[in-house]
Amino acid sequence: MSRRYGKFEPSVVDEEMLRKAVEEQGPQEQAGRIAKEEGIHFNEVLQLRLAYRDILKIDHLWEFTSLTKLELNNNIIKKIEGLDSLTNLTWLNLSFNNIEKIEGLESLVKLEVLNLYNNRISVIENMENLEKLTFFAIANNLLGQLDNVLYLRRFKNLHTLNLYGNTICKEENYKCFIAAYFPDLTYLDYRLLDEQTKNQASAKYQYAIEEVRRNEFQVQQAVETSQSQEAELQLHRDAFVEFLNGSSLFDSMFAVDPEAEELHCLPGVADLLQTFEHQLVELCVQVFEIGLDEHKLRETEVKCFLSGEKEAVADNQQRAAQMVANFEQHRRKWIVEMRQVSDTNLLDVKLSHYSNEIDQLCDSLMALEIQLVIQLEDIIKDFEMNISDMVGNFIETVQGIFAQCRDLENSHHEKLREIAVATLEKVAKNESEEDMTDEVRMLFSDKDLVMNALAASHDTHLLKSNNRENQLVTRVNAWKAVLIKGIQDKEMKRHRKRISEIHNYMDYLREQLDDFLFSKA
Incomplete structure (x- = not known):
């Protein structure tokens, strides 16, 4: 087989x-x-x-x-x-x-x-x-x-x-x-x-x-649903705001807060916590919606740049192609004429003239390429400025909202601290509520333990908020840097390739000239 x-x-x-x-x-x-x-x-x-x-x-x-x-x-x-x-x-x-x-x-x-x-x-x-x-x-x-x-x-x-x-x-x-x-x-x-x-x-x-x-x-x-969800999540990632359209940040704050569960058993804390969650989610949703809007604006800006870049290159290529086409048409006539020339002196004159035309063509193509380089430099510079402004404004807005998140956490912490202090006093006077669990009662028998738990909880919440803010800022800045560098590298590669093409074409023309001279010898 x-x-x-x-x-x-x-x-x-x-x-x-x-x-x-x-x-x-x-x-x-x-x-x-x-x-x-x-x-x-x-x-x-x-x-x-x-x-x-x-x-x-x-x-x-x-x-x-x-x-x-x-x-x-x-x-x-x-x-x-x-x-x-x-x-x-x-x-x-x-x-x-x-x-x-x-x-x-x-x-x-x-x-x-x-x-x-x-x-x-x-x-x-x-x-x-x-x-x-x-x-x-x-x-x-x-x-x-x-x-x-x-x-x-x-x-x-x-x-x-x-x-x-x-x-x-x-x-x-x-x-x-x-x-x-x-x-x-x-x-x-x-x-x-x-x-x-x-x-x-x-x-x-x-x-x-x-x-x-x-x-x-x-x-x-099931596959289409999964693909749709993944596409939506990818859009959110591209906008740097994934999982900010809900309670993800809030949940992450308390997921690593071991003291939170005992503190939340205190009278009045449940309502306080619900209010905190509602207000924090509202701020996160603001970041999320702004992020999606800014992502659309950045995409539009990138598409506009790519369109302008493509149009500039295509126009330059068309002009260069026309130059080469005109020269090739003239070269074919020159070959026919040269084959008919028997006078050595006249042939030398025509060969010199043709060699000069090759040099002029090279200079013209190079000048055309330099024009394109300068044009693209201006386009890239304007694009870089626009993208930098957009990213800078987005970051400034996001940082402002996250500052509100920290203020909200500080306010929540102070209110929770007031309840905790009041509970400490009641426990000290044996006036605590009957429904208080043994774990909570034991915690509130030691003031330092309670204050340390509150401080640790507060620090954890602020750290989570700061980390999410830093993550967003770092990623959007990295995206901008990679985008700009990619565009610059692409243009440099295009320019080098074009210079190489011009030199190769000139070498080809001169080789053809040498072959003609050899055949006439």
Whole structure:
């Protein structure tokens, strides 16, 4: 069923093998020679054939980020791995290997064709992210549970399925079962599924299918609810105000306050605590709502900046492209003219003139790039100023509200202290309430113990409030710093790349000139 080791040792996927494979499938003769001279860039390769090479382990493919089609069939691969960076892959052939488990496909979200024919796979699994799958071949494997095929119902675009050669195909109702549960399937085991077969299968499995659909609907609802909640929470995180739309801060204050429970048993403290919670939650909700509003404003500002940056770059690129197009048009005429010139002196004049035009083109392209750099510097500077103002205003507002939270806690603490002092006096005079628990009565038999408990509780509450404020401020400042640095680094990378492109183009033009001179010699 699967491939055995051949007479040669297993091969290792290394740069030499990959380069050779790319060269073999690339252009030949003159075009191939030029490609080799200019260098092979793995990140530009779209298709790669690595079949019949006795490969044992998939490796060294991380540079092939543009790859759309990969052939690894007829090797001795045991494990699906090393494909994480191939996010543009749409076609993958791993047939005729020794694979035992479906795995390592999480990042292949664009995959449409997956061929696992002739391996050792016993379970269909770990394919959740392959939502665009249209063709799936897993024939001649070890699938033994027909119900396991229902896993594939999640792929709404699946129209071709090949299960031939598995144990499940020997079951009496195999074809009818597949036709019933996959009504949109067009081909099964290389044969067309006609409508009559589908209708008969649907009627036979009607009630079972309805039950499966109900279960799938419930699961889908649960998934959508979970995704919606996670998306909402992520929005709150992005706004730096997660869990501030309720009593989370209040709860955290008392979650680590061991003395709070005994102090709260005092007469009047329950109402005091309820008021404190209500007022603190109101302040937290203010921070939460302001945070969401500010997040929208920041997003709008970022989108506006990116749009302006893109427009400036596109306009500059268009002007540069027009310069090059005009020059290329002139260069073609020059080549025709030069080939017709026989006078050496006249040829020297024209060559000198052409060389000067190359220099002028270089100067013009460089000047155009410098204009863009200056323009983008101004755009980035304005953006940085706007974002800094927005973040600064947000932080100032938040700090003001958290100051109110601290004032609220101080007020609550003073009121609680008054009740505690009054209780201490009553206990000292043996006038305490009859419903006071033994633990509370013991606590209030020692004034220092009560005062220390109050102080510790107060410090804990203030610490929680301060920590949440500092967390918010630190994160929003870090976000701003990363954003600005990312924009600056991106612009620097763009500028360097553009300078390199101009120099490479100039080198190309001068090489062409040298080649022409050599041909005329």
